[in-house]
Amino acid sequence: MGPAIGGDGQASARSRMALSNVRTGLAPDAIAVALIENLHCLQGKRPRDATPNDWYMALAYTVRDRMMERYVATVGSIAEETTDVKAVAYLSAEFLTGPHLGNGLISLGIWDAVEEALSRVGQDLSGLLEQEEEPGLGNGGLGRLAACYMDSLARLNVPAIGYGIRYEFGIFDQSIRDGWQVEVTDKWLRFGNPWEMVRSEIAFDVKFGGRTEPYHNAAGRYCVRWLPEKVIKGVAYDTPIPGYRVPTTNLLRLWKAEAVESFDFEAFNVGDYYRAVDEKVLSETISKVLYPNDEPESGKQLRLAQQYFFVSCSLQDMVRLLLMRGKPLDELHSYWAAQLNDTHPSIAVAELMRLLVDEHAMEWDQAWAITQQTCAYTNHTLLPEALERWPLPLFARLLPRHLDIIYEINRRFLDELRLRCPNEEQLLRRLSLIDEAGDKYVRMAHLASLGSHAINGVAVLHSELLKRTVLRDFHLVSPEKFLNVTNGVTPRRWIALSNPKLCTLITRHIGDRWLANLEDELRRLEPLADELEFQRDWQAVKVDNKRVLARLIKDRTGVIVDPHSLFDVQAKRLHEYKRQHLNVLYLVTLYNRLRHAGGAVTPRTVIFSGKAAPAYRMAKLIIKLVNSVAAVVNRDPVVSQALKVVFLPDFNVKNGQRIYPAADLSEQISTAGKEASGTGNMKFAMNGAITIGTLDGANIEIRDAVGQENFFLFGLSAAEVELLKAEGYTPRSIYESNPELREAIDLIRSGFFSNGDRELFHPLVDSLLTYDEYMLLADYQAYVDCQERVSNAYSDPNAWTRMSILNTARVGHFSSDRSIREYCRHIWKVTPIVSDERES
Numbered sequence: 001m002g003p004a005i006g007g008d009g010q011a012s013a014r015s016r017m018a019l020s021n022v023r024t025g026l027a028p029d030a031i032a033v034a035l036i037e038n039l040h041c042l043q044g045k046r047p048r049d050a051t052p053n054d055w056y057m058a059l060a061y062t063v064r065d066r067m068m069e070r071y072v073a074t075v076g077s078i079a080e081e082t083t084d085v086k087a088v089a090y091l092s093a094e095f096l097t098g099p100h101l102g103n104g105l106i107s108l109g110i111w112d113a114v115e116e117a118l119s120r121v122g123q124d125l126s127g128l129l130e131q132e133e134e135p136g137l138g139n140g141g142l143g144r145l146a147a148c149y150m151d152s153l154a155r156l157n158v159p160a161i162g163y164g165i166r167y168e169f170g171i172f173d174q175s176i177r178d179g180w181q182v183e184v185t186d187k188w189l190r191f192g193n194p195w196e197m198v199r200s201e202i203a204f205d206v207k208f209g210g211r212t213e214p215y216h217n218a219a220g221r222y223c224v225r226w227l228p229e230k231v232i233k234g235v236a237y238d239t240p241i242p243g244y245r246v247p248t249t250n251l252l253r254l255w256k257a258e259a260v261e262s263f264d265f266e267a268f269n270v271g272d273y274y275r276a277v278d279e280k281v282l283s284e285t286i287s288k289v290l291y292p293n294d295e296p297e298s299g300k301q302l303r304l305a306q307q308y309f310f311v312s313c314s315l316q317d318m319v320r321l322l323l324m325r326g327k328p329l330d331e332l333h334s335y336w337a338a339q340l341n342d343t344h345p346s347i348a349v350a351e352l353m354r355l356l357v358d359e360h361a362m363e364w365d366q367a368w369a370i371t372q373q374t375c376a377y378t379n380h381t382l383l384p385e386a387l388e389r390w391p392l393p394l395f396a397r398l399l400p401r402h403l404d405i406i407y408e409i410n411r412r413f414l415d416e417l418r419l420r421c422p423n424e425e426q427l428l429r430r431l432s433l434i435d436e437a438g439d440k441y442v443r444m445a446h447l448a449s450l451g452s453h454a455i456n457g458v459a460v461l462h463s464e465l466l467k468r469t470v471l472r473d474f475h476l477v478s479p480e481k482f483l484n485v486t487n488g489v490t491p492r493r494w495i496a497l498s499n500p501k502l503c504t505l506i507t508r509h510i511g512d513r514w515l516a517n518l519e520d521e522l523r524r525l526e527p528l529a530d531e532l533e534f535q536r537d538w539q540a541v542k543v544d545n546k547r548v549l550a551r552l553i554k555d556r557t558g559v560i561v562d563p564h565s566l567f568d569v570q571a572k573r574l575h576e577y578k579r580q581h582l583n584v585l586y587l588v589t590l591y592n593r594l595r596h597a598g599g600a601v602t603p604r605t606v607i608f609s610g611k612a613a614p615a616y617r618m619a620k621l622i623i624k625l626v627n628s629v630a631a632v633v634n635r636d637p638v639v640s641q642a643l644k645v646v647f648l649p650d651f652n653v654k655n656g657q658r659i660y661p662a663a664d665l666s667e668q669i670s671t672a673g674k675e676a677s678g679t680g681n682m683k684f685a686m687n688g689a690i691t692i693g694t695l696d697g698a699n700i701e702i703r704d705a706v707g708q709e710n711f712f713l714f715g716l717s718a719a720e721v722e723l724l725k726a727e728g729y730t731p732r733s734i735y736e737s738n739p740e741l742r743e744a745i746d747l748i749r750s751g752f753f754s755n756g757d758r759e760l761f762h763p764l765v766d767s768l769l770t771y772d773e774y775m776l777l778a779d780y781q782a783y784v785d786c787q788e789r790v791s792n793a794y795s796d797p798n799a800w801t802r803m804s805i806l807n808t809a810r811v812g813h814f815s816s817d818r819s820i821r822e823y824c825r826h827i828w829k830v831t832p833i834v835s836d837e838r839e840s
Contacts, residue, residue, distance in 0.1 A: 023065045026110050031117035034062045047121060053191050055123050056101075056131040059114070060194035063104045064240065070249035071240045077159050077833055081326045086334065086830050088153060088160035088823075089318055091311060091348060092341035093291075094143030095150070095164050095252055098653030099132040100195045100239070102497045103151075107242035134654050135193070136170015136186040137254070139291060140573040140611075141679050142380055144489075144653065146341055148679070148816040149823075151490040154243030154250045155516065156820055157832035163314035165306060166196075166237045166254035167290040174611050174650045179627035181612055181620050186290075195239050196254075202236035204316040205260065206309050212401050217361075224358060226401040232283045233258045234313035244492050244516060247834055255313040259283035297394070304347075304390055304398055311348045315355055329360055333373035337828035340452065342380045343388040346444040349375060349451030350402040353409070358401070368409070376827050377448040377455050378485075380676050382465055383577070389441035392434070406433055406442060413450060417477065430473045449474045449481070454827045458487045459677035459698040465718065483826060486698055487677040488819035491518050494683045499661035501541045502687065502808075509534070519812035529805040532798070539801055542664070542688065549662035552655075553607070553646050559634055561644050565603035566794045569689070570667035571651055571659050574612035574619035577674040581622050581764065582776045583608070583667060584629055586784055587645060588744040588753075591629070594639045602791035605644045609651040609659060621764050623647065628753040656680075661687045664800075665712075665790060668693030669783065671774040673718030675699075682814040688804040690793075692786060694779070698814070706810045710803045712793075714786035715779040724778060731772035734780070741780050745769070 022034045039045050039058040050058075078087045097103075105111040115125045137143060146162065153160040172183035209229030217223050234255040241250045260283075285302065286309050318336050319329065327335055340346055349371060356367035381387065396403050410433040417428055433450065435441040449455050449471060457463030463484035467475040475482055496503045496515055506514060509528060514521035528534040546563035553561055570583055587606060594601065608626050612619035630645035648655065666684030668675075668691050675697035685691060685702055692712040693699040703711040716724065735742055745765055747753070754760040768776060794800050812818075824830045 024069060026066065026108070026113055028113045028116040028120065031062060031110070031113055032120045034065065035059060035117060035121060038062050052127060052131050056128045057192065057194050059118070059123075059128055060101055060132075063101060063108070063110075063114070064195060066108055066110070067104065067240045067242050067249050070242065070247055071251065074154075074159055074248050074250055074833075078161070079321050079324055081324075083325070084335075085159055085833050086828070087336060088158060088828055088830060089314065089336055089338045090146065090149060090153070090160060090162045090341065091314055091338060091345035092142070092146040092162065092164050093307060093310070093344035094138030094341075095135075095146045095162055095254075096138030096140070096143030096653060097135050097147040097150075097239075097252070098144075098493060098657070099129065099134055101132050102129050103493060104242055106492055106496050107154075107244045109245055133188045133191060133193075134652055136188045136290065136652075137164065137167055139171050139613075142342060145487055145679055145816075148488065148490040148493070149820060150241045150250060150252060151244075151492060152488070152816040152820040154241050154248045155246060155490075155492075155817060156824070157243065157246055157248045157834040158820070158824060158830055159248070159833055160250045161317075162241070162250070162252040163310060163317075164252070164254050165287050165290075165310045166256045167287060168256075168284075169289045171290050171611070171652075172614070176623075176627060176647060176649045179624045179631070181623045183614050196237045197239075199236040199238055199253075202317065202320075203258075204234050204313045206232050206234055206312045207401075208232065208305060208308075208398055210400065212404055221361070223361075224401065224404065226354075226358065231260050232286060232309065233260050234309060236313075236317070253314075253317070255287065255310050257284050257286035257288075257309060300391070301394055301398060304394065307344050308347050308351070308399060308402075311345050312351050314345075315348060315352050319355060319360075329356070329362065330366060330370060333370050336374055337830055338375050339823070339828070340375060340377045340448050342378060343444040343448055346377070346388070346448035346451075347399070347402065349447050350399075350405045350409070353405050354401055357405075364408075368412075371451055372453050375448075375452040377452040379445065379455065379457055379462075379466055379471065382462065382470055382674060382676060384470065387470060388444040389435060390444065392440040392442060395442050403442070406447065409447075409450065410434060420477070427473060427476075431477065445470070446474070449478075453481065454483065455481045456483050456485045456827065457676065458485065459701060460484055460486065461673075461695070461700050461718065462676045462697060465673060485819055485822045485826070486701055486814070487679050487682070488814050488816035489679050489682045489686070490816045491515055491686065493657075494660065495686055498657040498683075499541075499545065499687050501544055502538075502661065505537055505541055506808075514812075516817075518815035519818055522809050522812040525805060525809035529802045529809065535798055535801040535805070538688070538805055539797065542662070542804070545658075545661040549607075549658050552658055553648060556648060557646055559630075559644060559646050561605045561646065562603060565605045565644070566664050566791070567605050567607060567662055568665040568667065568790075569607045569609075569659060569663040569684070570669070571607070571609040571648075571656065571663075572678075572680050574610045574616070574622055576618055576622075577774050578670050579774055579776055580608060580610070581625065581768075582669055582779065582783060584622070584625055585741070585744050585776065585780060586787055587629055587633070587643070588747055589740050589784055590643060590787075591633055591636075591639055592740070592743055592747070594642060595636075601642045602794050603642050604791070605646065607646045607648060607659070607663075609648040609655065611651060618764065618767070621761065625748070625753070625761055625764065632753055656683070660684055660689070663687065663689040664794065664804075665689060666691045666693075668696070668699050669715070669779075670694060670696045671779075672696040672716055672721050674774065682811065685807045685811045686814070688808045690790075690800075690803050690807055692790060702811065702814070705813055706807045710806050710810075712786050712790055714782040716775060716782075721775055721778075724775070729772070729775070729778065731777040732769050734777040735769055738777075738781060740784070741777065 021030045035058050038061045043054045045054045077083045077085050118125050150162045170186040170188050173186050175182045207228035210227045213225045235258055237254045239252040286305055352371045353367055356362040414428050433446045435443055457466045510524040550561050550563050626647050633645045634640050660683045663684050666689040668681045672694045677698045694715040695717045748761050749765045751758045
């Protein structure tokens with residue numbers, strides 16, 4: 001029977017309210033009705049026919065519906081004429097958000113209601129959470145940081161858009177075959193993505209190649225016309241990012257590349273069927289896969305094209321939104337703060353100048369002032385090879401107009417410097433945006449530094465080293481631009497969602513305000529650190545989390561580990577400076593000790609997890625070494641009673657949510673002066689793991705915060721590393737003088753861990769004995785001795801638990817909420833649209 005036409009007005013009102021309640025209601029009954037409706041209307045399934053993915057999709061749409069009212073209001077504040085808010089544009093090539101469902105439930109405060117609603121329809125929330133595909137939109141820490149910052153911007157009621165690329169295939173899935181990393185395509189979109197909304201009407205043309213042509217317009221003004229070889233369209237896909245228990249829901253706007261004309265009828269009509277769709281295939285390549293291998297020339301070109309593509313779309317969108325609000329273009333910096341997350345978006349400086357000067361006929365000096373006031377640059381690395389440089393011929397071929405603009409920016413900059421610093425040609429050469437030494441390159445970190453009003457590092461040590469090393473000359477000429485904002489991570493994702501039992505325990509003792517105000521509230525745990533009953537509860541939570549990880553390890557690797565052993569974890573991207581192979585040298589030393597002496601030791605499970613870049617051969621060889629050592633150790637009938645070694649494949653956000661809560665010991669052992677900050681170190685500490693680490697990155701600040709007695713410190717400082725290298729570091733002499741180190745390296749070199757193959761690990765051993773760029777041998781003995789202190793400390797459960805509690809209680813400073821407050825106050829000059837009361 002259909003609805004009545006006309007009739008009772010009260011009935012119609014009730015009907016409208018019921019419909020609204022299905023879309024917005026937060027009670028279990030409304031959610032249960034919405035689930036069935038979405039299953040029927042969106043998935044086209046009856047409950048008895050629905051697959052687990054159907055139920056997940058229906059639930060995801062149900063939760064997304066409940067974000068929409070806040071989302072529409074927040075987006076309106078960025079786009080409506082009546083508002084004067086300044087918004088943040090966070091430009092990042094990576095956004096490693098992790099699954100959206102659990103985060104949405106926590107932000108909306110409907111976890112219990114959804115569990116009850118699902119039970120009414122015979123479903124289980126944990127199974128549907130597991131069903132969700134993780135968006136593969138980042139490589140590691142950079143992308144996870146961007147996701148945390150988007151969470152905190154929403155939590156703090158700061159209107160923001162995260163701009164990036166909608167990669168069809170994300171970072172590869174990692175499998176292990178015969179101990180080697182094998183990359184498998186990450187098809188994260190294969191079952192659809194219920195969280196995104198395609199905005200076909202928001203699309204921009206992006207030009208590539210061709211040539212430039214000067215001309216004079218009707219007013220006699222000198223202008224340049226770009227005649228591109230190719231034009232690609234960028235289409236917006238929006239994902240809501242809800243703030244935790246606040247009115248704001250921001251958006252992540254990712255760009256998909258499409259052909260301007262997808263089908264060539266002329267080619268089709270003459271029978272050339274491949275050419276008919278050739279334009280579509282070539283155009284969509286740009287957003288096809290995350291970070292192509294940039295060793296070959298074609299990989300470099302695609303990577304630069306990706307960066308320009310998303311930056312151009314994003315800046316055009318910012319200009320569109322500004323003009324929609326009726327604001328003049330010369331006030332762009334008053335309404336937008338554009339943060340360049342590392343060098344990947346640094347082409348934004350030249351592109352914003354192109355848009356202002358070429359497309360909107362603005363005078364150069366005015367455009368340059370607006371560009372500098374709009375843009376700010378976060379540097380994430382001290383490694384020279386990570387400060388992007390593009391070969392001049394490649395840049396000229398792909399972005400000819402931008403090269404013209406960069407030349408002009410550079411000319412004016414160097415002319416100004418010559419007046420300020422006469423007879424300093426070497427300084428000018430070092431500061432130039434063009435590297436003239438040998439093959440010529442465009443220096444993207446220099447472009448970002450010059451074109452931004454603020455340059456920040458991401459930990460106190462990193463920011464100081466930045467000023468003394470890779471950006472020393474920019475600090476010399478513009479010291480006022482430099483400041484530090486230490487990284488942070490969101491406690492909603494990395495405690496509440498990852499570690500619900502710990503979250504419940506904390507809330508039971510100090511209330512629930514801590515998730516929104518970590519820095520002030522968590523310290524209320526400190527008096528509980530010496531209470532035996534609280535310690536027992538804390539220990540029980542940790543053991544439960546270790547059992548969960550142990551089951552995952554058994555499922556993924558077949559290795560059975562003891563949840564009561566010390567879980568010693570190094571989970572991070574594979575890189576020589578992060579020194580996973582220092583950890584392996586210790587394990588071989590421990591293996592030798594156990595073989596020779598036996599006796600009682602502290603049982604230890606050493607867990608590695610992390611991906612190596614596909615073209616990074618040495619990092620992949622380290623993964624092979626870890627797995628080879630693990631195979632020998634785990635099958636030794638004596639040693640395996642005290643020591644197990646595991647490589648858990650495919651480290652990502654979902655696996656991280658199991659790893660961080662289960663760790664007892666957090667390995668943060670990079671060479672001092674090489675890690676910008678780290679964020680894994682913060683996640684481990686928040687979950688009660690105790691750090692063994694060097695004075696590198698944010699380790700220094702974590703140690704200061706938690707107390708030196710609650711941190712296992714070893715190794716050379718950054719200054720000592722520099723001094724030792726300057727004096728002439730000879731790693732072979734350390735090898736020859738240290739019997740245990742020599743035995744460990746000789747055992748690896750002998751083929752003992754490689755079925756007699758003496759050549760397999762030769763490149764790794766030869767690198768350590770000849771160069772040892774990252775000072776493993778220099779820090780080896782200090783690391784081994786420090787691990788002895790760890791074992792002794794773990795043998796006293798109450799003392800260890802006290803250290804664990806104090807690590808959690810004292811790391812509130814490392815919340816991304818604090819980081820974002822500092823960005824808002826010191827860099828963006830942005831205020832919340834709703835007052836931040838630091839409470840939920």
